[in-house]
Amino acid sequence: MSEPKKLFIKTYGCQMNVYDSERMAEALGGKGYVETKVQEEADMILLNTCHIREKAAEKVYSDLGRLRPLKEAKPDLKIGVAGCVAQAEGEEIMRRAPLVDLVVGPQSYHRLPAMEDAVRRGGKALDTDFPEEDKFEKLKGRPKAHRGPTAFLTVQEGCDKFCAFCVVPYTRGAEVSRPADRILREAHELVEAGVREITLLGQNVNAYHGHEGGLAGLIWALAEIDGLERIRFTTSHPNDMDEALVAAIGECGKLMPYLHLPVQSGSDRILKAMNRKHTAAEYLDLIGRIRAARPDLLLSSDFIVGFPGETDQDFEATMDLIRTVNFGQAYSFKYSSRPGTPAAEKAQLPEAVKNERLARLQALLTEQQRAAQNSMVGREVGVLFEKAGRLKGQMIGKSDFLHAVYVQAPIEALGQIRRVRITESAPNSLGGVLID
Ligand code: SAH
Ligand code: SF4
Ligand code: F3S
Numbered sequence: 238m239s240e241p242k243k244l245f246i247k248t249y250g251c252q253m254n255v256y257d258s259e260r261m262a263e264a265l266g267g268k269g270y271v272e273t274k275v276q277e278e279a280d281m282i283l284l285n286t287c288h289i290r291e292k293a294a295e296k297v298y299s300d301l302g303r304l305r306p307l308k309e310a311k312p313d314l315k316i317g318v319a320g321c322v323a324q325a326e327g328e329e330i331m332r333r334a335p336l337v338d339l340v341v342g343p344q345s346y347h348r349l350p351a352m353e354d355a356v357r358r359g360g361k362a363l364d365t366d367f368p369e370e371d372k373f374e375k376l377k378g379r380p381k382a383h384r385g386p387t388a389f390l391t392v393q394e395g396c397d398k399f400c401a402f403c404v405v406p407y408t409r410g411a412e413v414s415r416p417a418d419r420i421l422r423e424a425h426e427l428v429e430a431g432v433r434e435i436t437l438l439g440q441n442v443n444a445y446h447g448h449e450g451g452l453a454g455l456i457w458a459l460a461e462i463d464g465l466e467r468i469r470f471t472t473s474h475p476n477d478m479d480e481a482l483v484a485a486i487g488e489c490g491k492l493m494p495y496l497h498l499p500v501q502s503g504s505d506r507i508l509k510a511m512n513r514k515h516t517a518a519e520y521l522d523l524i525g526r527i528r529a530a531r532p533d534l535l536l537s538s539d540f541i542v543g544f545p546g547e548t549d550q551d552f553e554a555t556m557d558l559i560r561t562v563n564f565g566q567a568y569s570f571k572y573s574s575r576p577g578t579p580a581a582e583k584a585q586l587p588e589a590v591k592n593e594r595l596a597r598l599q600a601l602l603t604e605q606q607r608a609a610q611n612s613m614v615g616r617e618v619g620v621l622f623e624k625a626g627r628l629k630g631q632m633i634g635k636s637d638f639l640h641a642v643y644v645q646a647p648i649e650a651l652g653q654i655r656r657v658r659i660t661e662s663a664p665n666s667l668g669g670v671l672i673d
Contacts, residue, residue, distance in 0.1 A: 244270040245279035249296065250287025252471065253409075253438050254320055256389040257343060258285045260376055261319060264349050267377065277307065281315040281353070286322035288404050290573035297322050301334045308336045315339065315356050319346060321408035325577075327365040337361075343409055344368060344394075347375035367410045373419065379426040386433040386621055386652040387635070392420050392447070392455065393439030398474060400501075401512045401580040402541060402572060405440050412440075414447035417455055424459055431652060434467035434493075434621055434635075435459065443473040443482055453481035460491045466654055467621060467637075471497045472539075475515050475523055487530030494531055495639045497566075498524075499539035503558025504551035507544055511580070517558050524562055535565035535609065535638040542598055543572040543591030545583035552594050559601055565609035565638070567602040571595050610640060613659045613667055618642070620657045620669070622650045641666040 244265055248258045261283060262272050273279055284300060287293040297318065308314050317339035318330050324342035331337060338356040341349060342365035352362035373391075395410045396403075424435055437455070439445060445452040452470065459468055468491045475498060485492055502508050505516045528534060540555065559567075571591040574581045613636070620642045622634035632646040636657075643666060644650075644657055650671075661668040 239269070241271040242269055242280040243273040243278050244281050244283065245273050245276045246283045246285060247276075247300070248285045249293060250285075250289065250320065252389050252436065253343075253391060253394070253440065254285050254287060256391050256438055257320070257346065258283075259389075260373075261285070261346050261349055263380060264347060264376055265353060266380070268350050268353050279314065281317065282307075283317045283319055286318060286320035288321035288325045288408050288575070290570065291575070292573070294322050294326075297330075298333060301330075301336065305336055315353075317341060317352075317356075319343070321404065324365050324408040325404060327363055331361065331363060339363070340365065342366070344372060347372035371415070373415060379423060379430065383431045384427075386431060386623055388427045388432045388435055389438050390420065390423060390427065390435050391415070391438045392452075393442050393445045396440045398441065398514075399512060399579075401510060402544065402575065402578055404575045404578060407577060409440055412444055414445050417448035417458065420447070420455065421458060421462075424462055424465065428462055428464045433465065433652060433654065434469070435465060437468065437470040439470075440472065441474050441477060442470045443477040443479075450481055451479060453479070453485040456482075456485050456489055456492055460489055466491060468492050469495065469639075473498050475500065475513075475520050478523055478527070483527055483530050486527060486534065493637050493639070494534045495537065495566075495637070496527065496534055497537040497539075498527075500558065501539060501541050502544065502547075502551065503555035504547070505554075507547055507551045507555075510546055511541075511544060517554065521558070521561060536562060537566035538562075538564055538568075540567060540569040540598060540602075541572050542569065542594040543586045545572070545580055545585060547572075547586060547594075552598075556598065556601060559598070559605070563609075564602060564605050566606055569595060569598050569602060607662075607664075610667065611662045613638070613640065614662050615659065617656055617658050617672060618669075619654045620644060621654045622646060622652065624651070636667065643668050644671060646671055 246258045248254050286297045315338045319341045323340045327340045339352050340363045344367045345364040348364055355362045393414045395412045396406045397412045399406050443452045448455040500520050503517045618636040620634040620636055622632045624633050626633045630645050634642050636642050656672040657669040658672055659667050659669045
């Protein structure tokens with residue numbers, strides 16, 4: 238047998254891209270590739286890209302520029318661009334970056350093996366179709382090799398919501414749910430390979446409709462799998478949070494008490510301009526119902542500041558909403574104008590205004606996040622141990638609430654969920670001691 242070829246993948250963007258990178262590596266595994274963490278020794282480099290904000294997209298071109306010396310030193314090296322920038326700017330990438338051999342969109346990467354043949358023969362390959370066939374069915378089952386205790390599993394892709402700022406409906410296409418039987422099969426394969434926690438992924442994961450009872454129905458079916466101990470899902474849209482899912486959050490013991498529920502703004506005027514299709518009061522009402530079902534839930538959200546037309550008053554409404562909800566975790570961004578989206582046509586706010594608002598918003602969110610984290614001290618939580626820490630005898634895992642937790646624990650704890658008492662809170666992690 239010939240030497241295996243080496244594949245280096247760099248992943249940008251969201252968890253969906255992390256999942257896609259795994260699947261692309263597996264697809265190219267069938268062509269004799271093994272993954273390497275060393276870019277310099279790769280025979281193929283794939284950049285799995287993100288188009289969500291301008292900075293993310295521009296980074297791809299600067300990273301490609303940096304690959305030029307490597308390609309010159311090693312003419313056989315193949316360079317590919319995958320993901321959402323590939324989808325949005327496929328032909329432009331080929332034009333702007335002649336060193337790129339292959340461009341593949343997020344819905345067509347099951348065709349990578351054939352595209353690899355074409356570039357090996359010296360050609361170029363571009364595929365940014367939204368094909369009729371289901372890429373997940375064309376890809377093989379998940380490999381049996383033992384793997385870490387946590388995994389992502391894409392159950393829903395694409396988005397029909399068309400928020401005025403967002404490129405996802407254009408880069409990922411229309412909303413599609415994968416059939417439940419295939420998801421359950423994949424979950425079984427993952428559990429057999431050692432996985433204990435699965436995070437269900439979708440751009441609008443709670444719009445999932447491939448199982449009776451929607452996402453809640455799927456979660457209850459997954460909860461039947463022996464050996465699968467934790468279930469999470471992300472990202473949800475407030476308008477798709479149905480009663481069955483709220484009930485599952487309260488009642489399904491395997492569903493973890495952490496929910497990412499982006500709101501973007503606390504101003505009704507801005508929510509309307511963003512085409513979010515709900516008001517701040519409706520969001521607060523929903524949070525109330527979810528918290529009634531699961532009082533200790535840790536809530537996370539996304540915010541955009543400086544959306545076109547956002548006044549000081551609109552921004553203060555966002556600050557008020559944050560004070561009312563009290564988030565345990567959050568992500569916040571300056572609005573970034575994206576070509577082709579409705580909001581890009583509107584007058585933009587000055588950068589200085591965006592910077593000032595982002596700083597104030599982040600200060601408040603950081604304060605809430607610290608308080609939530611500090612309140613864990615003294616509490617008992619489950620921790621799923623994922624890897625060894627840097628200190629002797631130290632293991633790192635994730636709590637039910639998704640906090641990173643450092644604990645002195647035996648190596649056998651790897652891949653297990655153990656009860657831990659939290660004893661300290663550091664800036665971005667917790668420390669604790671084993672109880673059992
Ligand atoms: N489907 C998810 C979010 C996908 S994008 C949802 O509906 O919530 C992740 C986050 O990036 C968004 O929640 C939003 O806060 C941010 N984002 C998306 N487009 C953006 C833009 N043009 N500028 C700044 N932030 C943006
Ligand atoms: Fe983008 Fe809105 Fe769809 Fe989320 S719901 S992916 S923010 S268009
Ligand atoms: Fe980025 Fe595409 Fe995900 S734009 S956030 S990689 S869906």
